Amino acid sequence: MPLNTIKFFLFLLTITIIVPSSYGQKYDCLSLEESGAIKKSFASFEKDLYTYYNLNNNPVKAYKTFLAEITNLSIDLKKFPSKTSIELARTFKKIANGKNSLWIKLSEYEASEDGKKAPIPDTAKKNQEEVMIFNYRGGFIQCIKNNSNSQAFKNIINTLELDGNVSPSVIAQRLNNLSDKEIDTYEVKKFIAFDIYYSILMVIEKAFG
Template sequence: MIRSRLLLMLFIIVTTQSIYAQESFDCSSIDDTGLITKAFQSFEKDIFSHYNFGNDSIKTYRTFLAEVASLSIDLKKLPSKNSITHTRLFKKGVKNKGSIWIPLSEYENQRAENKTATTVAKKKNEEAIMIFNYRGGFIQCLKNTSKGDNLREIIDILEEDGNVSTSLIAQRIYYIPDSEFNSISVKKFIAFDIYYSILMVIEKAFG
């Protein structure tokens, strides 16, 4: 009986430590350039300065998501020069191994069994369209270290079809419960899949 209790206690301790280690792992560390970390810090500085809700993280993030979902976000005021610079560095390195963005046509063809010359020619003009690489290492890390099922479910859907509008993704994330919403995995997903994905499209407008 005593041995059984000791084994049970040991199992609980090991399991708890494993969960803690999983949730506390910094997914940004998989990028040895440090760009992901700098870009995330720039994103948070932008939205906290723009919305001015003090340290109210949930209100700040949800207000940002609500504006994206309703297409009412003021993109003339929100992005800082630093965030635009980070965006251009992401775009410049999109062909590099480990890039967190990928050409839409390449993403769609990853699971195609037969890629014909006709298909390649048809999608040649789509190479400039970039989407977040939902099957890449960074996003999979966010998925695996998420504290709840909501983010995992969203990523599972996007893995199958990444060509989903940013406003729809913002709507879905907006309703994630506070306990999961306030996690670093969700915040980084918002930063890169929403904020920087938008900037990837509009950065040329900033000269």
């Protein structure tokens, strides 16, 4: 094989390895969902975020302020979400019906850990909504984790994989302990949008009529 060909091959191999891990753009986890709902919902979240805090020019500060207010339970959830985000949360809620969904019933999540079937709902609780949690073992979150260069962020996800029934305020606190550089990454921002923001909206969406 000619020397120039070998050099070119090594260059391509280097790009293939380095670019995805450095920028997270080579493997767009948002594209795993073909309808485009995930991409649309992330864009809606960031629009809500920057509008609420008026920090378009300082994304990291906006994200950290959001995490701090979720941690302290001081955020005004009546004013923060747009109609678009509320409707998207309702859509996610309707389609959360399988082990590969972005969100999953807590009973199914806990059963999957033990390899058991989810328990049949009690008749008395038949009309009550089951608790939904973010699916930390699903393809979307695994894509995010595998593309991240932050071991601290991966550790957060690893912990949640074992026990997903954790308050958003606790998760937000751990995320806010990440460095500015870690927060200002493709993977962490997406995680905050879905695991924190939309998980909360799915619980409170009925309050918006």
